Amino acid sequence: MAAAISVEDLWGRALREGRPAHAYLLVGEGAEFAAREFLLHLFCEDPTGRPCRRCPPCRKLLHGSHPDVRWVPLEGGGARIGIDRVREIQKDARFQPLESQYKAYVLPEAERLTPEAANSLLKILEDPPEYVLFLLLARGLRLLPTILSRCQIVRIRPFSTRQLAEVLARQGYSEDEIRYGLALAQGIPSRNVRLLLTPSWLGEKPLQRREALLSEIPKLCPTELAERFSQTEDPVEEHETARALLLQLTGGERKPHEVLELASTLARIPPEKAELFLWESLRWMRDLLLSAQNAENRVFHRDRLQDVRAISPRWSTESLVRAIHRLERGLSALQANANAQLLWESLLFQLGFPGARNSRRL
Ligand SMILES: [Zn+2]
Known part of the structure; x- marks a missing residue:
């Protein structure tokens, strides 16, 4: 052809x-x-x-x-x-x-x-x-x-990320909205397209939708967030529930039984969503690393810079790099149909327990 x-x-x-x-x-x-x-x-x-x-x-x-x-x-x-x-x-x-x-x-x-x-x-x-x-x-x-x-x-x-930005600009979205749209699509071609076909985004007020969600979802526990993430079709809700979950996971000590329960919830979500959550996790951990390296101008989640700054010092550079490598391997394992329960357990323990606190910022 x-x-x-x-x-x-x-x-x-x-x-x-x-x-x-x-x-x-x-x-x-x-x-x-x-x-x-x-x-x-x-x-x-x-x-x-x-x-x-x-x-x-x-x-x-x-x-x-x-x-x-x-x-x-x-x-x-x-x-x-x-x-x-x-x-x-x-x-x-x-x-x-x-x-x-x-x-x-x-x-x-x-x-x-x-x-x-x-x-x-x-x-x-x-x-x-x-x-x-x-x-x-x-x-x-x-x-x-x-x-x-x-x-x-x-x-x-x-459909490339550049094309998505161009189409959103042509449709009259502001720079903040376009940046947010790119964050939702995560650079995945099929999601670039999906975003443009989604009613909530086409409803023309994605940032208002985000504000409404942000007043509601931080009260949910990790398992509830994972459930919402798995059930919604709305990219704004997907992105915000994933970020809220990552915020809770990486920002505070979890109890092992909570992590196990969360792993079994995530193990049940469809592969495409599981992959999306891994991409979200990768971007998030990368941002923590960039903040730790004083490279905040390259941070992806600009609208969450306060959270990134607050959580980054809990992690040592080594444990961030280790978590990023683990997530990358997790993506390949997922594509190879690995046992989902075991995969999520090992990934979540990596994300939920940063290890020895680094003293660099104290
Ligand atoms: Zn016309």
Whole structure:
């Protein structure tokens, strides 16, 4: 397949060709975000050619209420896209668009089309009405070859941290908000994209949401924090519960039985979240180390500098370096499906017990 491209490149190609293709297959982690951005380009009324996110079509798209755009929902708890859905699309596609030149259908997770649904979709892909546009989203190319042959296949470039900062700036966020957004995404490409698709962040007041959480979560005990972290879908809450937990773990002596209980809670969380917690832990320990080394200008958690300064002196440089190495090994062990309970016990004992206090600041 061709080299991965950005959504702007894709839009530029559609402009050069005079109109978008009837069907695209967008492949990669950022496919859903790319689909939304592509539709913003297509429907925005702003003469500059860049989506303004303010005109009526942009606003309707961002709120999921544009009458000419259908995001086809998955059925059976997200398991599949069945033939009934595709028949609905076929019927619906006969009607002209209401407000614009195009009518767009987005099929997230196109791999989940059942074989009957895929065959039925093929009929409309072979001879679509002039105004119809399909955006099929997928992680890979495990689709009927006949479907693949009807789509322009586009591999979406992984979404970099720099791109995230650019998009947030374009959306009008302040420097503080952008910095906070980058902290939530933790530099992980799939999270860079996820952030932009999350309602709480799109609610435009992420820092207010943070303040509300900060008045509530510090009262929770480590196990309660770990539960909240594992259950929430909101990146702001994920980040703040993880930080509150790390603050408690690294900032005060824990009792061994508390650490064991916390380990069994963390051992039950899904691998993707476990990985996120390890990334959060790594950044946190690195900040304690930077503060100890008088390199606070490089601290990641700038908005928590007071806490970083308060906790850093409890740790010796050696124990911080040891904990960071242990966390890095923990990440590889997690990816290799190590025994989660044992892994968390050993990691948490490392984080919860800094060892001999260093006298350098006393
Ligand atoms: Zn617009």
